[in-house]
Amino acid sequence: MSDLEVQIEKLWVRRTEVDPSDGEARRLVQSAIDLLDSGEERVAEIDPSSDQVVVHEWLKHAILMLFRFSDMQTMDLTPFEFVDRIPLKKGFASQGVRVVPGASARWGSYLESGVTLMPSYVNIGARVGSGTMVDTWATVGSCAQIGKRVHLSGGVGIGGVLEPVQASPVVIEDEAFIGSRAMITEGARVGEGAVVAAGVILNPSIPVIDAATGAEISRGHIPSWSVAISATRPRQFPGGEFGLPCVLVIKHLSEGERHDKAGLNDLLRDHGIAT
Numbered sequence: 001m002s003d004l005e006v007q008i009e010k011l012w013v014r015r016t017e018v019d020p021s022d023g024e025a026r027r028l029v030q031s032a033i034d035l036l037d038s039g040e041e042r043v044a045e046i047d048p049s050s051d052q053v054v055v056h057e058w059l060k061h062a063i064l065m066l067f068r069f070s071d072m073q074t075m076d077l078t079p080f081e082f083v084d085r086i087p088l089k090k091g092f093a094s095q096g097v098r099v100v101p102g103a104s105a106r107w108g109s110y111l112e113s114g115v116t117l118m119p120s121y122v123n124i125g126a127r128v129g130s131g132t133m134v135d136t137w138a139t140v141g142s143c144a145q146i147g148k149r150v151h152l153s154g155g156v157g158i159g160g161v162l163e164p165v166q167a168s169p170v171v172i173e174d175e176a177f178i179g180s181r182a183m184i185t186e187g188a189r190v191g192e193g194a195v196v197a198a199g200v201i202l203n204p205s206i207p208v209i210d211a212a213t214g215a216e217i218s219r220g221h222i223p224s225w226s227v228a229i230s231a232t233r234p235r236q237f238p239g240g241e242f243g244l245p246c247v248l249v250i251k252h253l254s255e256g257e258r259h260d261k262a263g264l265n266d267l268l269r270d271h272g273i274a275t
Contacts (some may be wrong), residue, residue: 122228129146138152138157142169208249
């Protein structure tokens, strides 16, 4: 554990006793957020040995304390005005990030060089990898981890997870494509190179089913290099039979096959689905 991590955890234990105006407490918390903002630390990552998401809870503690220790302030960014506790990121040009008017990212999020933000929003604690497109009206929630060369299509909702602090955030791995208006929330995970069709809803309670076998692959985790669409499966209730949502994997791809856009569009059209 780093010295800063130790100090943040000690501060967290006595957080209800700390005066929000305590300058040293604020300095410690802001130092942790600066590390997130610069990309030197991250809230969560995949452990390559176990393929499990590891959450660095002390950084979530720092974010939660930041909200408590920070004052509301007016930010006049002509012609816009904001009132919030957390400032916005700055210095995009020096970081190699393209930000179209109408887009914003909070301090404490990290955008690698080559990211493009169309009019969209990236919340504190989130991380967006190089070459990723965050398209119009897409939202990247708090602590979400977005990989490299990902496309978040228009209106995509990537949910935020701050509490409980041990909960995994949403993870979208490298090369994934998320179709328009898809909602990936509550710690769900999309594997490397996966294609998620428009309108898919994925959270840890949603079953992911292999269309070829009918077998349940997982809950809330779309496997790498696969094509997934929204579907329902029948369930019997006292009032009748109803369709409950699921995600259907209709194709398993070879690595890199996602880039055959014409072939993928034909596949989805065969199932009456758009991206």
